[in-house]
Amino acid sequence: MPRAPTGRDFYVATSEEIRDGRTTDVYFLRTLDILKKAGKDRTRVVAEVTAGTLPNGWPWGILCGVEEAVHLLAGKAVSLWSLPEGSLFPARTARGIPVPVMILEGAYGDWAVYETPVLGLICQASGIATKASRIRKLAAGKQLLSFGVRRMHPGIAPLIERSAYVAGADAITTPLGAELFGAPAVGTMPHALVIVMGGPREAFAAVHKFLEEKVPRIALVDTYYDEKTEALLAVEAIPDLTGVRLDTPASRRGNFPAIVREVRWELDLRGHKDVQIFVSGSVDEKTIPALVEAGVDG
Numbered sequence: 001m002p003r004a005p006t007g008r009d010f011y012v013a014t015s016e017e018i019r020d021g022r023t024t025d026v027y028f029l030r031t032l033d034i035l036k037k038a039g040k041d042r043t044r045v046v047a048e049v050t051a052g053t054l055p056n057g058w059p060w061g062i063l064c065g066v067e068e069a070v071h072l073l074a075g076k077a078v079s080l081w082s083l084p085e086g087s088l089f090p091a092r093t094a095r096g097i098p099v100p101v102m103i104l105e106g107a108y109g110d111w112a113v114y115e116t117p118v119l120g121l122i123c124q125a126s127g128i129a130t131k132a133s134r135i136r137k138l139a140a141g142k143q144l145l146s147f148g149v150r151r152m153h154p155g156i157a158p159l160i161e162r163s164a165y166v167a168g169a170d171a172i173t174t175p176l177g178a179e180l181f182g183a184p185a186v187g188t189m190p191h192a193l194v195i196v197m198g199g200p201r202e203a204f205a206a207v208h209k210f211l212e213e214k215v216p217r218i219a220l221v222d223t224y225y226d227e228k229t230e231a232l233l234a235v236e237a238i239p240d241l242t243g244v245r246l247d248t249p250a251s252r253r254g255n256f257p258a259i260v261r262e263v264r265w266e267l268d269l270r271g272h273k274d275v276q277i278f279v280s281g282s283v284d285e286k287t288i289p290a291l292v293e294a295g296v297d298g
Contacts, residue, residue, distance in 0.1 A: 002042050007074055008233075010155055010157075011030070012153070012155035012156075016070065016265060017245035018117050019072065021113030021114065021138055021241075023116065023120075024113045024114070024115070024116040024117065025115075025116045028112050028113050028116065029038035029113065029114060031112060032109060032112045032113065035108065035112075036108060036109065039218070040108075041107070041108065042105065042107045042108075043103070043107065043108050043109075044105070044107055044108070045106075045107075046103065046105045047103065047104045047105075047110045047115070048093075048098075048102075048103050048106070049100060049102035049103070049104070049118075049119070049122060051089070051091040051099070051101070052091060052098055052099070053091055054091045054130070055152035057128070058134070060088050060089060060090050060091075060130075061087060061088070061089055061091065061092060061126055061129075061130040061226065062087070062088055062089075062126060062129040062130045062132075062133045062166070062167050063082075063083050063084075063085065063086065063087045063088075063089055063101050063102075063129075063214060064085060064086065064125035064126045064128070064129035064163045064166050064167070065085075065120070065121040065122040065123075065124065065125030065126060065163070066082050066083075066084070066122070067083070067085060067141065068101070068121045068125070068159075069102070069118050069122060070082075072117060072118060072121065073104075073111065073114060073234065074115060074177075076106075076110055076113075076114070077106050077107060077110045077234060077281040078103070078104055078110055078111040078177075079101065079106055080102065080103070080104055081103045082101065082102040082103070085102050085105045085166060086099070086129070086166045086167070088133075089101050089227050089258050094281045101122070101136055102122065103174055110113050116230075121254035122140055124156075124159065124163075124197030125159060125163045126163075128159075128160055128163035128164060128167075129163040129164070129166050129167040130167070130274050132146065132163065132164040132167035132168065133166075133168055133171055133289060135284075135285060136167060136169065136288060138192035138285060138288040138292070139288060139292065140292050141228070141298075142292060142296060142297060142298050143171075143297060143298030144152045144163065144169050144171060144298065145167065145168050145169065145171050145172070145173070145186060145277070145278075145298060146153060146160070146161050146164035146169040146171070146200065147159060147173055147280055148160060148164070149173065149174060156174065156177055157174055157177065158174075158180050158181075159176050159223065161173070161174060161177035161181075162177065162181050162183075163179075164182070165181065166224075169276045170184075170281065170298075171183060171184045171185065171186040172184070172186075173185055173187050174183055176270035186216075188218040188219070188245045188278070189203070189207060189218070189220050189245075189277075190220065190221055191220060191223050191247075191264065193206075193207075193220075194220065194223040194224065196216075199224060199283040200219075200221070200223060200224060200225065200230045200233050200234070201233055201237060203223075204219055204233060204234050204238055204286045205237045207238060207245075208237055208238045208239070208240075209221065209236075216228075216243070217238045217240055217241050217242050217243075217267050218241075218242050218244065218276075219231075219238060219241060219243075219244050219245065219280060220243055220244075220245045220247060221233075221234055221244045221245065221263075222246055222247055222248050227248065227259055227262075228246075228259075228262055228266050229262050229264050230244075231244045231264060231266065231267060231275075232267075232270070235267065235270070235272050235275060241272075241275055242252060242275070242276060243275055243276030243278055243297065243298075244263065244267075244275060244276075244277055244278070245277075245278040245279070245280060246259065246260065246263065246277065246278070246279050246280075247279070247280045247281040247282075248281060255292035256279070256287065256290075256291065256294075257291055257293065258294075259288045260277055260279065260291060260294040260295060262293065263277060264277060264294075264295045276297035276298065277295065277296050277297055278296065278297060278298045279291055279296050279298075
């Protein structure tokens with residue numbers, strides 16, 4: 001097992017460690033040492049940042065992470081040109097030439113140790129933004145909420161949410177993200193609330209009674225019973241219900257679009273056409289078109 005660090009609770013680099021070059025690949029440090037001894041560290045170089053290829057043959061990507069790269073290089077003797085944050089770019093031109101999204105120029109010794117973190121900042125954020133943008137496009141105007149940080153290291157939660165927001169997500173879920181870049185933080189309710197309260201009726205009643213009035217009431221409706229049953233329990237318990245969320249476990253999923261249609265039909269039949277339907281859980285590019293066609297609102 002790796003040795004436990006001293007004075008560090010989480011395996012996340014600090015801003016100072018990144019700026020000090022401690023997250024670079026060690027061969028850059030060795031290269032810099034060689035260049036200095038050879039009298040070549042002041043050689044001016046121009047570096048183009050390109051994608052080369054994109055995953056799964058995607059025709060375009062979304063550039064993100066530019067702001068962090070600028071912060072990292074601020075005060076350094078290096079010139080930086082970049083496409084604007086959030087730009088759509090192809091990996092290559094029609095003639096097969098890689099498209100630069102960022103260009104760095106300066107004496108190599110002044111910024112050699114930042115190649116690794118600059119690429120990391122751009123690649124990580126752009127990957128998230130590109131995927132979020134593809135989902136945004138498929139969602140066809142429906143509400144899109146970034147709900148992915150619970151599956152990722154919390155140290156990069158703000159990065160994930162900002163990248164998704166740049167790419168077109170309507171809202172995020174964490175208070176920190178909302179504080180850092182002004183995106184609305186939204187959320188419905190977890191299965192834990194239903195379990196701790198003793199069942200969906202009790203949970204929905206508690207939401208109606210105790211949740212702040214300014215927070216839209218969106219009930220999670222698949223904890224103990226089927227989605228249709230819990231959706232009807234929700235509209236009975238919460239008069240000002242905004243919507244219901246279906247997060248059906250894989251073992252009960254069946255035909256998810258069919259479940260959406262059934263819930264929609266039951267709600268409409270009882271006069272609740274204004275109650276929206278949100279879906280989550282294994283929602284991806286393959287499943288979104290059918291869910292949109294089935295009538296989801298987000």
